[in-house]
Every structure is written in C-alpha cells, then in structure tokens.
Amino acid sequence: MMNLAEYRRTASRLADYLPWAALVAEGIVLNKDGSLQRTARFRGPDLESAVAAELVAVTARLNNAFRRLGSGWAIFVEAQRDEAATYPDSRFPDPASALLEAERKADFEEKGSHFISGYFLTFTYLPPAEDAARTETWLYEGRERSGVDPNEILRAFIDRTDRVLALLDGFMPECYWLNDSETLTYLHSTISTNRHRVRVPETPIYLDALLADQPLTGGLEPQIGNAHLRILTIVGFPTVTTPGILDELNRLAFPYRWSTRAILLDKTDAIRLLTKIRRQWFAKRKSIAAILKEVMTNEASVLIDTDAANKAADADIALQELGADYAGMAYVTATIAVWDADPRLADEKLRLVEKIIQGRDFTAMVETINAVDAWLGSLPGHVYANVRQPPISTLNLAHMIPLSAVWAGPERDEHFDAPPCFSARPKARPRSGFPFMSVMSATHSWSGRPVRARASCSPAWRSSSGATSGTRSSLSISAAQSGPQQSPWAATGMIWVAISPKETNSLSRSSRSRASMTCPNAPGRPTGSSPS
Known part of the structure; x- marks a missing residue:
C-alpha cells in the first residue's frame, strides 16, 4: 500500500538536519526550534601591523561585547577560505601590454595560487518558553496583549544585535549586516562545496530544502557531494591564551571552514x-x-x-x-572542516591543520564516529550537536576566534576608478586576492629586486601595470646603474615611493620623469641620481 503520510517520520536527507526554516525580516532567519539568527560580515585588524597594546585593547572590547549576552544566546564566528578564481578585466592601449596582462592573468588563475578569506559573525537567540513568557506578563499592567507577541520578540532581537554590533563596529575596519541574498549565499557555502550566489525566493520559506544542493554521506569518513570531508575538533585548551593565538590558520593555502561556537550563560x-x-x-x-x-x-x-x-x-x-563582571562564561566548541576530492589530500590538509593547532598547546581530536555531529555543530544556528561541556571565559573566547585578517587593500582603486595595478604572491594570502598598495593621505611602500637585476625591468613593469589608467598613482624613484662605478643603492634594487592622489594630480608630467632623491645616511651615495 502506498505511504500517504503527510510528513516523513524519520530524517533521511541533509535538509532534515539543517536548522533553518524561513526569512522573517531583512537578513534574519527563523529556525525550526523557534530561535532567530542574524549574520554579519566583518574583518578584524591586521596582526602583522598591530602592536601588542592594540591587540589587547581589541580583545578587551570584544570581550566587553560578548559578556553582555546571557542564556538563550549563541555566537558563531566563522572563517572561510576559498580560491580566488576571478581576475579583473582590463583594457590596454597596445598588444605588448595586453600580452603581459594575459600572462599575469594565467599565472594568477593557476589552481591553488591565491585564496580569499571571509569572516562571519552569527547571533542566535532562543526566546523563553511561552509559559515563562506568559508568567512574565503578570508583572506588567496596561498591556494591550496578554499573550506572546512574536513581533515584539523580533524587534527586541534586532535592537539587541544592533547594539552589540555597534560595539564591534568601533574597532573593526569592516563590519556590516548581511542582507537576504548574502545571508542565503553564506548559509549555502557552509553546507556545499559549490560557491555561487543564491537568489531570494518569492516566498522565503523551507530554506533547508532550498539550500541543500549536495548529499551528505555519513560514516567514519563522511562525504559532502563528491568531496571527502575531514573534521577536527579542539577538545583541550592551554593554560594561557594570547590575542590571535590561532592566527597561523589564516595562512593555509587550501580551502577550509573554521567555526567557533559559543553558547553563552547568564551570570546566575x-x-x-x-x-x-x-x-x-x-x-x-x-x-x-x-x-x-x-x-x-x-x-x-x-x-x-x-x-x-x-x-x-x-x-x-x-x-x-x-x-567582578570582567568576563562571562560560555560553552565553546571550535571545529575546523577541510575537504578534497582525493581522500589522501584531505587527510594531508587535516594533518597540516592539526600541526598548527597542537603547536599552540591545544589538544585536537580527529573526528571519526562523531564526525557528522561535529560538522553539524559547526553550522550557524545549530546549537545542539557536539557541545563541549567545560565552560571557558569570554576573554579566552576573544583570543581564540578568527579575529585578525591580512589586509590586502581595497579591491578597486576608487580614485582612478580602475582595478589594482598588479597582483602578487605575498607571504600571507590576502583577503581579496590582490595585494594592492593603497594610496591614501600617507602611504609608504618599498619594492626590491634581486641584486644585479636589470634596472630596465622595473620601469617597464610599472609602465605596463599602469597602462590601464591615464596617470600613474605613484612616484617611482630608483638609483642609476653606471657600469662598474654604480652606487650601492643601485645594487640593492629600486625604491618605490607612494604619494597621495591629490599630490599625484598636482605633479606635472615632466617632474615625474625627472624625479630624484638624496639620502645622506647612505655611505658612498652620490648627491643625485639619474632617473631609472
């Protein structure tokens, strides 16, 4: 006989295990258990250019924001690392420059060359039970409604999250709420290896079935689609933590998801x-x-x-x-997920992650029997799976989360309305994929080349890199090479000085070509130098 039941009695698909149900407001998701969640995208300060006092101040302010939340609240901080497969389109005035750009583009799009990092902060709030909410109404007089008002709960959630994000916005270089499309795109990226934008449906409901586009295969070594999934969970913490203690994970050259969940507790x-x-x-x-x-x-x-x-x-x-209200307490679970079509490569990626984490005095466990629950616990809004019981301080939480981010500069030059002049391969893979020298009120940079390198290569490279714009955005000054009597500065390479756009516009074309610089501290440095 045919099964005509309206609902399935057992969970058999990935969508059945996902917590998301519907969009009820701009960027706000209603979960199946009645909780509300909201996600913001942020970018923390760059640890490479921050002093110790700045790091301590940032983590203290972050702890001040987290400790204000109590029971019923959960925080999900996630860092995603993906390949940067897009290269900006450019137009060049001559075939030679276009050929150089084609080679640069091919080098950039080489698999595994460049990666981007995205950082997301999700707030989840579970309102009290209706019986407790009705009991609370007995303490007030003159209310129009005696029952539970869902709109009032929604407004209170929006107001509370706005206040917390305002505390973070004061010291975060980038921090904003995601809209509906960005929220769905982010949620889809947590359960799929496909990376694409998700359009908001006309009726934004049944998000679990809408977003799940790949099957999940369980077992000791689960798979998501055709990719082999490997999960690592932090189970032990060091006696002392420092700001950005796990910042080394931001330099890994392969895709991963680093999720830190904190289930907060009231003071009582x-x-x-x-x-x-x-x-x-x-x-x-x-x-x-x-x-x-x-x-x-x-x-x-x-x-x-x-x-x-x-x-x-x-x-x-x-x-x-x-x-003393120095910090709060929370159940913290940190999970790192890696994947690859080749199971051996997935295991190798997991070993690299484990090496970094254990090198910081953490104790990590490779998930096997609990792999599926550990992966579900890393999804934003899922607060029931893989809960680590011993509580830790919110100050230690601020040290552990992916707070720092390598700043690669803006993705586009707003002054010249053009893409970055060049792409490079720095020591740390940047967020946008383009290490771009930002020209602002005061900017200093240095570019060097190997000893005895041809001096003509640098101006040619700078000329072809800036061929897309009518004027150059930097003043380049380098030492001359004059046979055996060349100066010591010429042997060490060129110097590249960046000046502000306002000063760039005021420079005449002739003054740029005749630029020179003296350095009294350099031994044997000539009084002037010829343009390179």
Whole structure:
C-alpha cells in the first residue's frame, strides 16, 4: 500500500538536519526550534601591523561585547577560505601590454595560487518558553496583549544585535549586516562545496530544502557531494591564551571552514555551574580512605591531591572574574572542516591543520564516529550537536576566534576608478586576492629586486601595470646603474615611493620623469641620481 503520510517520520536527507526554516525580516532567519539568527560580515585588524597594546585593547572590547549576552544566546564566528578564481578585466592601449596582462592573468588563475578569506559573525537567540513568557506578563499592567507577541520578540532581537554590533563596529575596519541574498549565499557555502550566489525566493520559506544542493554521506569518513570531508575538533585548551593565538590558520593555502561556537550563560547560571565545579574538585583533594583515617585518628592528612586543589583554585578565580563582571562564561566548541576530492589530500590538509593547532598547546581530536555531529555543530544556528561541556571565559573566547585578517587593500582603486595595478604572491594570502598598495593621505611602500637585476625591468613593469589608467598613482624613484662605478643603492634594487592622489594630480608630467632623491645616511651615495 502506498505511504500517504503527510510528513516523513524519520530524517533521511541533509535538509532534515539543517536548522533553518524561513526569512522573517531583512537578513534574519527563523529556525525550526523557534530561535532567530542574524549574520554579519566583518574583518578584524591586521596582526602583522598591530602592536601588542592594540591587540589587547581589541580583545578587551570584544570581550566587553560578548559578556553582555546571557542564556538563550549563541555566537558563531566563522572563517572561510576559498580560491580566488576571478581576475579583473582590463583594457590596454597596445598588444605588448595586453600580452603581459594575459600572462599575469594565467599565472594568477593557476589552481591553488591565491585564496580569499571571509569572516562571519552569527547571533542566535532562543526566546523563553511561552509559559515563562506568559508568567512574565503578570508583572506588567496596561498591556494591550496578554499573550506572546512574536513581533515584539523580533524587534527586541534586532535592537539587541544592533547594539552589540555597534560595539564591534568601533574597532573593526569592516563590519556590516548581511542582507537576504548574502545571508542565503553564506548559509549555502557552509553546507556545499559549490560557491555561487543564491537568489531570494518569492516566498522565503523551507530554506533547508532550498539550500541543500549536495548529499551528505555519513560514516567514519563522511562525504559532502563528491568531496571527502575531514573534521577536527579542539577538545583541550592551554593554560594561557594570547590575542590571535590561532592566527597561523589564516595562512593555509587550501580551502577550509573554521567555526567557533559559543553558547553563552547568564551570570546566575554561570555562578551555579562554577560553584558546582569548584565543590567537586575541592572534594577530590582527599580520598575516602584519607577522610576515614582523619576521623579515626583525629589527625589531618599531610598528602592531598595537588592537581584537584589547583583546579578548585582555578574555578574560584573564574568565580571572582565573573562576580567582578570582567568576563562571562560560555560553552565553546571550535571545529575546523577541510575537504578534497582525493581522500589522501584531505587527510594531508587535516594533518597540516592539526600541526598548527597542537603547536599552540591545544589538544585536537580527529573526528571519526562523531564526525557528522561535529560538522553539524559547526553550522550557524545549530546549537545542539557536539557541545563541549567545560565552560571557558569570554576573554579566552576573544583570543581564540578568527579575529585578525591580512589586509590586502581595497579591491578597486576608487580614485582612478580602475582595478589594482598588479597582483602578487605575498607571504600571507590576502583577503581579496590582490595585494594592492593603497594610496591614501600617507602611504609608504618599498619594492626590491634581486641584486644585479636589470634596472630596465622595473620601469617597464610599472609602465605596463599602469597602462590601464591615464596617470600613474605613484612616484617611482630608483638609483642609476653606471657600469662598474654604480652606487650601492643601485645594487640593492629600486625604491618605490607612494604619494597621495591629490599630490599625484598636482605633479606635472615632466617632474615625474625627472624625479630624484638624496639620502645622506647612505655611505658612498652620490648627491643625485639619474632617473631609472
């Protein structure tokens, strides 16, 4: 007989395990359990150019924002790394420049050459049960409605998340809420290896079935589509953390998802939990036999479990920080997911991630039996799978999350309305894929080449790189090479000085070609130098 049931009784598809249900407002997703979630895209400061005091100040302000949230709230911080497969289109005035650009484009689009990183912050809030909400209405008089108002809950959620993001916007170089299309595109990127934009449907509901475009195969080594999925979970933390302790993950040259979930606790709930932990560790200082011996002999035991005493003292310090409102408490689960069509390459990628994490005194575990639950727990909005029980401080959370980002400059030159002049392969793969020298109020840069390199290569490269615009955006000054009597500066390479756009416009064409520079600190440096 045909099965005519309206609903399936068992979960059999990936969509059945996804938490997302519908879009109820701009960028706000209603989940199946009644919770609301909202995602923002951000870019943290660059650790390569930040001093220690700046890092401490940034993490302190981040901790100040996180500790304001309590029970019912969850935070998902995710870093995604993907290949940068797009190259900006350009027009060149002559075939030689166009040929050079074609070679640069082919080199850039080489597989595995350039990667981009995206950073996302998701807030999830589960409103209290209706019985508790109705009981709360008894404390107020003059309300028009006595029941639960979903619109009021939605407005309160929007207001609270706006306030928290305003705290982060003060020190984040880039921080904004995602709209409907960007939200769906981000959610799709967490459950699929395909990277494309997702259009908002006319009726934005049943998001789980809309976004799941690849099947999930479970087991000890799960697969998502044709890609083999490998999951790594952090289960142990070092005794001391520092800002950006896992920043080395931002330099990996392969795609991955690094997700950190924090299920926050109210102050009363955290005090109750820490008090229980302190009592249990304090009771473990002495065994039952030692306690009976003390009762029978009326003498205190000399030997105690020092490890238990230290952990009880650590819980007491956490209670002091919580009582002074220095930090909050949260259940934190950090997960890194890598994938590849070749299972051996997927295992190799996971080993590289494990090497970095364990090199920072973390304890990591490669997921096998729990691999599917660990992957589900990394999805934004999923707060029930793979929960790590021991709580940690929100200040340690601020140290662990992917806060830093290598700044590659703007993706487009707004002054000349043109793409970047050139692309390069820096030590750290940048966010936009184009290490672009930004010309602002004051910018300094240096470009060098190998010793004895041909001096004519640099001006030709700069000329062909800037052929798309009518004027150059930088003043290049280099030392001359005059046979055996060349100056020491000429042997070390050229110097590239960047000046502001306003000054660039005021320069005449002749002054640019006759630029020279002196350096009194350089031994044997001639008074002037010829243009390169």
